[in-house]
Amino acid sequence: MLRQKPRISLTPRSKGSTRLNTRTRLVIAVSVAATYLLGVFIWGWFLDPSSYAVHFESQFIPPSWGHIFGTDFMGRDMFFRSLKGLSNSMLIGLLASLISSAIALAFGTASALFGGKVDKLVLLAVDCCMGLPHLVLVILISVALGGGATGVMLGVALTHWPELTRIVRAEVLQLREAWYVKASYKMGKSRLYVAAKHIVPHVIPVYIVGLVLLFPHAIMHEAAVTFLGFGLPAETPAIGVILSEAMRHIATGKWWLALFPGLLLIVAVLLFDTIGENLKRLLNPASAHE
Amino acid sequence: MKRALCLFLLAVFALALLLGCGGDSENAATDSSANSVIAYVGSNIFDSSLDPIKGSMPYGYSFVTNALLRVTPEGSYVGDLAYSWTVSDDALTYTFDLLPDIMFSDGSNFTAHDVVFTYQTVIEHQAENEEVDLSRLAYVTALSDQVVEFVLSEPYSPFLDVTAMQGIVSADAYDSEAFDRYPIGTGPWVIAQYDPNQQIIVHRNHHYFGDAPHLDQVTLVAMDDTTALAAARSGQLDVVKVNPAYSFEDVAGMTMVPLQTMDVRLLSLPVLPLQEKEGMTVGNDVTADPAVRKALSIGIDRQTIIDNALNGIGHPAAGFSAKLPWADYIPVDDNRKDEAKEILAAAGWIENDDGIREKDGLLCSFDVYASEDRFALVAALAEDAAHLGIKIVPHSSNWGEIAEKMHTASIIWGWGQQSPTVLYSLFSGEAALTPGGWDNAPTYINPAVDAKINAALDARSQEEANKNWIAAQELAGKDFPYLYLVNIEHTYFVRDGLDISPATQVPHPHGHGVPVISNMKDWKRN
Numbered sequence: 001m002l003r004q005k006p007r008i009s010l011t012p013r014s015k016g017s018t019r020l021n022t023r024t025r026l027v028i029a030v031s032v033a034a035t036y037l038l039g040v041f042i043w044g045w046f047l048d049p050s051s052y053a054v055h056f057e058s059q060f061i062p063p064s065w066g067h068i069f070g071t072d073f074m075g076r077d078m079f080f081r082s083l084k085g086l087s088n089s090m091l092i093g094l095l096a097s098l099i100s101s102a103i104a105l106a107f108g109t110a111s112a113l114f115g116g117k118v119d120k121l122v123l124l125a126v127d128c129c130m131g132l133p134h135l136v137l138v139i140l141i142s143v144a145l146g147g148g149a150t151g152v153m154l155g156v157a158l159t160h161w162p163e164l165t166r167i168v169r170a171e172v173l174q175l176r177e178a179w180y181v182k183a184s185y186k187m188g189k190s191r192l193y194v195a196a197k198h199i200v201p202h203v204i205p206v207y208i209v210g211l212v213l214l215f216p217h218a219i220m221h222e223a224a225v226t227f228l229g230f231g232l233p234a235e236t237p238a239i240g241v242i243l244s245e246a247m248r249h250i251a252t253g254k255w256w257l258a259l260f261p262g263l264l265l266i267v268a269v270l271l272f273d274t275i276g277e278n279l280k281r282l283l284n285p286a287s288a289h290e
Numbered sequence: 291m292k293r294a295l296c297l298f299l300l301a302v303f304a305l306a307l308l309l310g311c312g313g314d315s316e317n318a319a320t321d322s323s324a325n326s327v328i329a330y331v332g333s334n335i336f337d338s339s340l341d342p343i344k345g346s347m348p349y350g351y352s353f354v355t356n357a358l359l360r361v362t363p364e365g366s367y368v369g370d371l372a373y374s375w376t377v378s379d380d381a382l383t384y385t386f387d388l389l390p391d392i393m394f395s396d397g398s399n400f401t402a403h404d405v406v407f408t409y410q411t412v413i414e415h416q417a418e419n420e421e422v423d424l425s426r427l428a429y430v431t432a433l434s435d436q437v438v439e440f441v442l443s444e445p446y447s448p449f450l451d452v453t454a455m456q457g458i459v460s461a462d463a464y465d466s467e468a469f470d471r472y473p474i475g476t477g478p479w480v481i482a483q484y485d486p487n488q489q490i491i492v493h494r495n496h497h498y499f500g501d502a503p504h505l506d507q508v509t510l511v512a513m514d515d516t517t518a519l520a521a522a523r524s525g526q527l528d529v530v531k532v533n534p535a536y537s538f539e540d541v542a543g544m545t546m547v548p549l550q551t552m553d554v555r556l557l558s559l560p561v562l563p564l565q566e567k568e569g570m571t572v573g574n575d576v577t578a579d580p581a582v583r584k585a586l587s588i589g590i591d592r593q594t595i596i597d598n599a600l601n602g603i604g605h606p607a608a609g610f611s612a613k614l615p616w617a618d619y620i621p622v623d624d625n626r627k628d629e630a631k632e633i634l635a636a637a638g639w640i641e642n643d644d645g646i647r648e649k650d651g652l653l654c655s656f657d658v659y660a661s662e663d664r665f666a667l668v669a670a671l672a673e674d675a676a677h678l679g680i681k682i683v684p685h686s687s688n689w690g691e692i693a694e695k696m697h698t699a700s701i702i703w704g705w706g707q708q709s710p711t712v713l714y715s716l717f718s719g720e721a722a723l724t725p726g727g728w729d730n731a732p733t734y735i736n737p738a739v740d741a742k743i744n745a746a747l748d749a750r751s752q753e754e755a756n757k758n759w760i761a762a763q764e765l766a767g768k769d770f771p772y773l774y775l776v777n778i779e780h781t782y783f784v785r786d787g788l789d790i791s792p793a794t795q796v797p798h799p800h801g802h803g804v805p806v807i808s809n810m811k812d813w814k815r816n
Contacts, residue, residue, distance in 0.1 A: 054670075056597075056598035056670060073535060074669055147691075229662075251536075252519070252539050
């Protein structure tokens with residue numbers, strides 16, 4: 001007699017799916033996105049300025065094989081200019097995120113660990129910072145620091161720490177009650193020692209995810225502030241500058257000036273987001289079902 | 291299925307709505323056949339008061355008010371409210387004979403007392419008016435209803451320019467608050483409706499003493515440049531101020547008209563080496579070398595720069611416009627690259643491997659700061675100067691930053707006005723090293739030039755004044771403290787069938803937009 005095969009499989013697999021498991025797929029997604037972004041960043045970093053220099057004889061060329069993103073009103077190649085711009089934005093985003101997350105880590109840990117007045121002070125600072133719209137605060141700080149790359153970078157850096165601070169603080173509050181932390185205290189270790197040896201290493205996964213997710217925010221805010229004219233000066237290749245210049249030529253039908261740089265920015269931001277979300281699932285699998 | 295039907299109906303409805311909108315704008319276009327005009331002349335006119343006592347229309351267009359004199363398209367002065375004037379031998383007393391039987395737009399009579407009232411009110415409220423300087427006016431008095439006399443405390447030849455710029459308002463009707471929007475004057479137009487930041491509607495003034503305007507009504511609308519271009523395309527506007535960058539856009543039913551200006555774009559080149567002077571940091575080691583300044587002036591190709599940055603609109607300039615009686619007009623003879631290179635080489639500037647000149651380890655490179663709208667001009671200049679081995683680094687900047695850098699870097703300026711006092715601002719050593727303000731950015735101090743400027747200010751006649759102004763420019767020109775680039779033109783789209791009378795347009799002063807209304811009474815539909 002033929003016995004029917006059991007229809008129930010222990011490994012759920014949808015129709016037509018590949019043999020890769022979720023973890024591998026996440027790793028691949030993260031790697032692809034990271035490679036693309038890193039490629040853009042490094043290419044832009046080492047780009048020869050003459051590739052996006054002024055060439056008045058080739059103004060307003062629509063996208064073609066010679067200039068795949070077209071050229072602008074000063075005949076600059078929009079592909080290389082956008083690339084350099086995105087690279088610049090990423091650099092500013094990177095620096096801003098690093099500063100921002102360092103502040104968040106320090107504040108978050110200190111707040112939870114010391115409690116009392118320190119905690120109140122940090123929470124007050126967080127509330128103050130979150131009470132104002134981000135963009136307004138970024139503009140204020142940027143202008144107060146004299147604008148330019150430093151202004152925007154610090155503007156973004158000093159406004160993006162509150163969310164991460166809260167997350168880090170919540171995490172540390174949990175850890176503080178853990179047995180091994182209490183044990184460490186009982187053995188006479190100082191708070192600083194406990195923080196460095198027991199708490200921070202456990203916060204790192206959350207911190208890294210937070211850092212990566214800060215990135216798209218930082219880049220978008222840099223672009224927005226520059227777009228509004230409070231950020232990078234107009235001679236710097238930056239996505240914000242490119243888009244605000246493009247606005248002036250939209251009415252005359254120069255669509256390529258806005259479309260391609262805009263797409264480039266959106267793709268970069270979405271990819272950062274993908275990396276962040278996937279990293280979250282990889283580093284913190286328990287939260288994957290949230 | 292129901293859902294699909296709903297979506298379809300919605301789409302049809304939306305389409306109908308869109309088509310409906312399109313139809314409206316078509317109507318607006320045909321509506322312009324009436325004897326009225328809708329114009330976009332920039333939004334600056336909405337930013338400040340319309341009251342001449344507070345400095346409205348400081349360049350003397352006869353719009354709502356008239357001044358005692360007016361400027362002709364050729365750049366000389368003729369009577370407007372006054373028909374003749376005399377200046378005493380000591381150049382302290384100016385007497386104006388006023389035209390009789392002139393009425394304000396409210397029907398009241400214009401007399402010498404209105405002139406006295408206007409000038410006295412300006413003096414009393416000088417803080418509210420930065421456009422006109424009456425500090426040397428001792429007093430003004432009406433000798434009769436038709437004669438007004440100004441007495442100065444010291445000779446000041448540009449006072450005549452003041453009388454051609456300052457609009458006269460009605461003394462009886464004057465109300466400081468109301469006049470911000472509804473001034474009453476003797477001009478060809480009267481404000482019929484003022485909607486802040488939306489529109490100003492003017493009607494023909496039936497009491498105007500000159501030839502009546504051809505048009506019945508003009509509406510000046512507030513927009514931004516790109517919206518205005520779109521509105522022009524859809525046929526809603528008759529006159530549109532347009533940036534030279536868009537001036538060759540195709541707009542159906544409209545023609546681009548370039549109008550001459552007295553506005554020049556020039557770079558200040560600091561003449562002193564970098565140093566501390568009277569508590570200020572001034573100078574630039576590269577531009578301090580006269581060879582660099584001279585080589586730039588004769589070596590660059592202004593026409594190519596204009597073609598590249600301004601769509602070819604504007605005229606190469608090596609000085610102020612020949613239309614100004616006090617200008618030392620110099621015909622442009624540039625693009626002498628070989629000669630310029632020889633001057634640089636003789637001064638010790640030798641090209642390095644990158645094609646940039648060097649002298650004792652100092653790179654022949656300097657920064658130029660430009661407001662955003664002038665950045666392209668500097669970028670085009672930088673491209674051309676590179677052929678000489680001079681590296682110009684253009685920066686798009688704001689006026690705050692420019693104020694910080696103006697004495698140590700090169701700045702691109704725009705100067706254009708009827709009054710020669712601009713020469714004092716540009717060249718006077720007395721104006722150098724005064725913190726605040728925009729005067730004498732290159733810190734150019736030359737006692738011989740100062741003597742000529744002072745002689746011009748103290749001159750007993752316009753001829754004598756102009757002779758000294760020209761001499762001052764000639765002297766200063768030898769040192770090249772400024773690099774003149776272009777005498778710009780103001781561009782407008784004008785609807786076919788509307789004549790804005792380019793022949794009676796005065797050369798426009800600084801500020802693209804409003805000056806086009808200077809001869810609005812001569813506009814007519816064909």
